Amino acid sequence: MDRSLYVSILYLLTHVGLILFLYPANIIMSTTQGHWIPIMIGVSIHFILLSLLLKGISRFPDKDIITIYKTKGKVLTFIFLAPTFIYFLMANIIFVRAYSEIVSIVFLSKTPLWAIMALIMTVACYLALKGIEGIIRTSYLIFLLLFPILCFIMIASFQNVDWRYIYPLFPHDFSFLTKASYLKSYFAIGGSFLFLGFIHPLVPFKGRKILWTGIVLIPIFLLSVYVPVLTFGQATTSHFIFPFVMTVDAIHLTWIMFDRLTVFFLLSIVIFTLLYISLVLWMLERIIRMCLWPSAKSSLLIIGLSIFIYLVCLWIDNWEGVEMLFKWNTTIRFIVILGVPISIYFLGVKERKGENV
Template identity: 55%
Template sequence: MNKSVHVMILYILSHLGLIFFMYPGNIISSTEQGHWLPILLGIIVHFTFLFVYLKGLSFFPKKDIITIYTEIGKGIALLFLIPIFIYFMMILLITVRAYAEIITIVFLSNTPLWAIMLLLLSISTYIASNGVEVIFRTGFLLSILFLPIILFIFFTSFQNVDWRYAIPFDTDFRFITKRPYLESFFAFSGGFLFLGFIQPYFSYSRKSILWAAAILIPFFIFSVYIPILTFGQATSATTFLPYVVVVDAININWLMFDRVTMFFLLSLLSFIMLYLSLVTWKTLRILRHYIPSIKPVNQVITLSVVVYFLCFLIPGWEDIEKLFWWNTFLRFYILIAVPLSIYFFGSRIKRKDKNETI
């Protein structure tokens, strides 16, 4: 069954939930001027490995990456699937804990962290436990409900921009070695892996995924530049969530609500919970492959409970940042090694089949 539109929507929503929160702050902190270059470099890396990944998956129709690696060899499967599993666990842990902290800071200061983390985990786990079809249907529903709100707020956030702040355009490549820039790749790395997990269930065209990635380009650019064009580089660099601060400053006289920040954050949080459900589902797929004897229901409950209690081991935001930084090295391994390996094994098998045919 061809689900190109649904895959496009899920690809866009999962990335939007990651772009507007921490990504702008990372890019702004990585350089003082010419922010277009770090953004452009990240987009090029994103498109390069996405194309390689899609091309590699095309060699294995109706097979997910678990089956691909397993058929090549158990050692190869362990070499790639175990790091992917650890990476997914780190994503769940960091995302739940970090976004619970953000929710507390921004608009639920009196709500305890344990309640917010429980809400994020319980909803995402429930969606994931019902399978990938439910995740796709949920994504389609959320796009109808919240994408118009996100787009409306995105365009109105240009309200106070001063285009002179974009000057100067010149920059250098010193940002490449800086920690904030390396951390910014979290917005590019983990979002496309689900394409290799859904192949046994749905088919999709590679062109539609590349179009979805192209649609995200303005959001990557202006999520960084709108805070800079509104407040300037010096002020933007001091804010915790630059784009959220810009949204909080939007003034629309004809709107009956004083602040649109609440609608913006709730929309993005719905995308984050969808992203968490997708990561949970992928993690459970790997678990079921290696531990088939445990019932799926017990695996779902155990996974969510383990993640929930591990979140309590992170005392504060400084520790979240440390964990985020430690995960950067694994993030680049996943970003680079998985697409290249899928392409390498696929092209090798194709050449072998061609030689046997001849």
């Protein structure tokens, strides 16, 4: 049974949760003009890597990427899956800690941070315990309930734009390519699509439909950066940690019964991110169980990972600690998002040649 619709929704929501949070600040800090160029470079790389991954796994109709690597030897398995495990583990730590901070600022200013992190990890752990089917069904329900609200908020965010801020359209140079802020932005470019290799063939889907869904992400990438810039200007926006959140907070609509749309916007983003955190927990559990500890119970591994992530988050004292962890994660991120799709693609090509011999 083709489950492309459900997989596409999960792919869409997990990326939206990453794009609308820290991504705008990273792009805005990387260049002062022509923001669409660094955005589209990243988007193009995303589609290239996504295509390579989908093409590669299509040559192994009965294997996920863990099984693919395992059949090629322990060395190859370690080279690619060890960095993948570390990357996803660090990503979950970063997002639990970072999103807890923003929830504390906007929603629960009097609630201790440890309690917010405990709540996020508990919900994510519960979803992960339900397995990939439970995560996919939850994403479909969340899409129906929250994605229309998010679309409305993004349209309403144009309320205060000044189109003169769009100029100049072209940067004077491409120095942004080497800036740390731009390199950090690739957590939204390659942070989520790798799950497609983990759910194949557990959840059947067609790669072509995933690529079409990816087109929906292009305007979201652009709007997440340009709406704040067009609202406040480059000079002001560059000082914001959460530019799109500040833009939503400036929306004033007298004909709706709610004073602040920011609450609904952040609620949607946090829930989308909970899906991502639970999905990563599920992938981490599969790597451990299939490569290191086959006899372990999935539930115990997921609970153990959740407790470990929570304890590390407690150890991070402030936002500077989050930024430092983000910086450490940048190098390994590129190793994973480039290495895994490219290696799977070439293994797929080799598999096809072997079948044709």
